[in-house]
Amino acid sequence: GQNIDQPTEMTATEGAIVQINCTYQTSGFNGLFWYQQHAGEAPTFLSYNVLDGLEEKGRFSSFLSRSKGYSYLLLKELQMKDSASYLCAVSHKAAGNKLTFGGGTRVLVKP
């Protein structure tokens, strides 16, 4: 089976940096995704890592270590609109390339 763990909630100040960690155990790993989801809305794609290392995209960066089963999402220069849930999701080399989501981390940005 698959086991994906991430913290339930984090609080940070506007303009600061927050790092959301995600650990996973899975067979047939085929990539790790980060999604942002505002309350009542659909998830929106943030990043995708399939090889080890750091992927940077503007204020958001994502890191992957396959040997450690570990990823993090780094949010820099936090803005109030970044208050949302951040979902770590793992893709499996099963038929259909299933995407299994972690429980999500609610990030609250305070002024």
Next chain:
Amino acid sequence: DTEVTQTPKHLVMGMTNKKSLKCEQHMGHRAMYWYKQKAKKPPELMFVYSYEKLSINESVPSRFSPECPNSSLLNLHLHALQPEDSALYLCASSPNVEPWGGYTFGSGTRLTVV
């Protein structure tokens, strides 16, 4: 067109009703998915269609019946639902099942069963 469109956005139905959720994409994606999301929980996979054929059914009760009439459309037929089926139902698509191409989600249908 880079969107996945879901209708309706909100649906309230009784336990004896029959209704359908619709999902449409015009990005040429050949894989489409139904996910169910309860409040403050992550999305959970229900069904995967690949090239209009059902490839994964995550042991979903038969009161949920998916249908893929063509490569752009995905329906979810609902019959005799229970109140615990109330949730946000998300449709997603991806360019292909193999090789991996990433998901695009629709905005969801918020379903309430009364």
